[in-house]
Amino acid sequence: MRDTFVDTTTALLADDPRTALVLADISAGLFVPAADRHPDRVLNVGIREQLMVGVAGGLALTGLRPIVHTYAPFLVERAYEQLKLDLDHQGASAVLVSVGASYDRPEAGRTHLSPADVSLIDTLHGWTVHVPGHPGEVAPLLRTAVAAETSAYLRLSVLSNDRPLGGDGALQVVRDAGPGAPLVVAVGPTLDAATAALADLPVTVAYTNRPRPFDTAGLRDRAGTEVILVEPYLAGTSSRVVSAALADRPHRLLALGVGREELRRYGSADDHAHWHGLDASGLRRSVLDFVSPALR
Amino acid sequence: MTATTTTTAIAEAAAPLDGRPPVAPLLERIRAGREFGANVYSTIDVLQVLYHRVLRVHPTTVDDPDRDRFLLSKGHAVAGYYAVLAAAEFFPADWLDDQGGPASRLGEHPDRMLVPGVEIGSGSLGHGLGLGVGTALGLRAQGRLEPRVYVLLGDAELDEGSNHEAITYAGTNSLANLTAIVIDNASATHGWPGGPAARFTVDGWTAATVDGRDHDALHTALTGHDGNRPHVVVAVVDPKED
Numbered sequence: 001m002r003d004t005f006v007d008t009t010t011a012l013l014a015d016d017p018r019t020a021l022v023l024a025d026i027s028a029g030l031f032v033p034a035a036d037r038h039p040d041r042v043l044n045v046g047i048r049e050q051l052m053v054g055v056a057g058g059l060a061l062t063g064l065r066p067i068v069h070t071y072a073p074f075l076v077e078r079a080y081e082q083l084k085l086d087l088d089h090q091g092a093s094a095v096l097v098s099v100g101a102s103y104d105r106p107e108a109g110r111t112h113l114s115p116a117d118v119s120l121i122d123t124l125h126g127w128t129v130h131v132p133g134h135p136g137e138v139a140p141l142l143r144t145a146v147a148a149e150t151s152a153y154l155r156l157s158v159l160s161n162d163r164p165l166g167g168d169g170a171l172q173v174v175r176d177a178g179p180g181a182p183l184v185v186a187v188g189p190t191l192d193a194a195t196a197a198l199a200d201l202p203v204t205v206a207y208t209n210r211p212r213p214f215d216t217a218g219l220r221d222r223a224g225t226e227v228i229l230v231e232p233y234l235a236g237t238s239s240r241v242v243s244a245a246l247a248d249r250p251h252r253l254l255a256l257g258v259g260r261e262e263l264r265r266y267g268s269a270d271d272h273a274h275w276h277g278l279d280a281s282g283l284r285r286s287v288l289d290f291v292s293p294a295l296r
Numbered sequence: 297m298t299a300t301t302t303t304t305a306i307a308e309a310a311a312p313l314d315g316r317p318p319v320a321p322l323l324e325r326i327r328a329g330r331e332f333g334a335n336v337y338s339t340i341d342v343l344q345v346l347y348h349r350v351l352r353v354h355p356t357t358v359d360d361p362d363r364d365r366f367l368l369s370k371g372h373a374v375a376g377y378y379a380v381l382a383a384a385e386f387f388p389a390d391w392l393d394d395q396g397g398p399a400s401r402l403g404e405h406p407d408r409m410l411v412p413g414v415e416i417g418s419g420s421l422g423h424g425l426g427l428g429v430g431t432a433l434g435l436r437a438q439g440r441l442e443p444r445v446y447v448l449l450g451d452a453e454l455d456e457g458s459n460h461e462a463i464t465y466a467g468t469n470s471l472a473n474l475t476a477i478v479i480d481n482a483s484a485t486h487g488w489p490g491g492p493a494a495r496f497t498v499d500g501w502t503a504a505t506v507d508g509r510d511h512d513a514l515h516t517a518l519t520g521h522d523g524n525r526p527h528v529v530v531a532v533v534d535p536k537e538d
Contacts, residue, residue: 020437040437048461051426058430064437086427089417091409
């Protein structure tokens with residue numbers, strides 16, 4: 001996904017003189033050709049994340065469209081007040097692109113884990129959040145985000161589904177169990193594990209790579225009584241949105257995702273998916289526990 | 297702050313010799329009987345020199361991409377700022393009468409989305425210089441070489457580490473269209489041994505440290521950039537009283 005991001009951003013910088021890129025050393029080596037061609041619009045501020053976002057705000061105030069990129073915890077958590085004040089409070093906007101989603105690099109430990117990023121962005125108003133599930137989804141999402149006027153967060157991951165799914169962010173039904181069936185909404189790279197886990201169960205599986213704004217109309221169209229969220233970041237991040245969308249209907253909601261507890265374990269991304277119950281066996285167990293009365 | 301310097305500042309503000317509209321009555325209007333801290337008076341001289349003699353921005357050019365930008369980073373120094381902006385007719389003086397009211401556009405910290413002529417919303421310390429660096433970079437990237445970006449900070453505000461990210465980057469990258477102004481009322485809890493200017497010059501900025509009450513000295517300092525490097529003006533005023 002990062003390679004696609006680099007190629008697409010390099011092309012955007014060449015095509016649109018309003019586009020600028022702000023870096024804090026991460027990925028700077030991949031943007032050397034772009035920096036050589038556009039030295040005034042490819043700005044690596046060094047390991048200075050507060051300045052990175054402040055610079056993005058200033059660039060936007062002069063009419064440029066900044067893309068801001070670094071590792072997720074440093075982009076969103078370390079510089080959170082700059083997002084709130086140097087972008088939103090100024091009426092300025094930017095496109096944030098992170099690498100290092102949740103447990104993409106678990107051997108690095110807690111400092112490089114960032115399951116809370118989407119929750120933090122969700123405290124802000126009017127942001128679009130894209131969580132691509134495959135490298136093939138990155139370019140159109142990035143181009144759409146840069147072409148818009150509002151702020152967006154594009155969350156890249158080393159985890160991926162086998163095939164890209166296009167679409168405009170609306171819920172896409174990938175397996176239809178008919179009216180009234182429990183609805184599973186899988187976000188980004190969780191889709192393959194969800195479909196594998198639930199293949200023989202009478203549940204509808206829908207996909208989105210745009211959790212904000214959440215497709216609440218699509219949710220209302222498809223949802224019966226049971227809704228199951230499967231998100232690759234903090235469990236419950238989208239619960240408030242689903243609850244609000246279905247406030248006028250009796251419903252039950254199961255929100256699966258990354259847990260809050262610091263595990264203090266290294267290992268692989270697969271290990272962490274297992275520990276957080278986001279692998280196929282874990283998802284199957286959680287979903288069965290939740291819907292088994294209906295299945296019986 | 298001695299009574300004498302305060303009186304002198306108010307007298308100048310009340311009756312400018314060159315026919316400019318007086319700021320002092322507007323400051324009194326916004327004060328509305330409240331007790332102002334010394335920080336209000338310590339900033340107003342710099343603001344007057346900037347808006348009367350330095351900045352190329354007027355109420356009719358607040359959206360002109362080639363205007364100079366003034367970013368008030370220490371957003372609590374707002375009363376003098378509002379008075380100077382009102383005197384220059386960026387907004388109606390009537391607005392001063394209801395600061396902080398439910399329908400007011402004027403808060404205890406300025407909001408660029410609410411007040412014409414205000415370039416940034418500020419209040420949380422340590423945000424203006426980063427925004428100023430980005431603004432200066434954005435102007436440069438678009439070939440706008442005439443406008444200059446001025447950011448006003450306080451010496452205590454320099455405690456925030458974000459400023460030092462910006463100072464080093466601007467200096468080592470020769471961001472020549474940027475001027476920082478530090479109002480030095482010796483209010484930083486742990487001080488700046490050697491003076492605030494040293495924190496800038498070590499990274500390649502030019503610097504001038506002047507009497508923050510002396511309008512001619514301020515004018516010389518505020519126009520003293522060399523065109524190749526960022527510039528800092530340290531305006532020394534009376535130490536803050538505890």
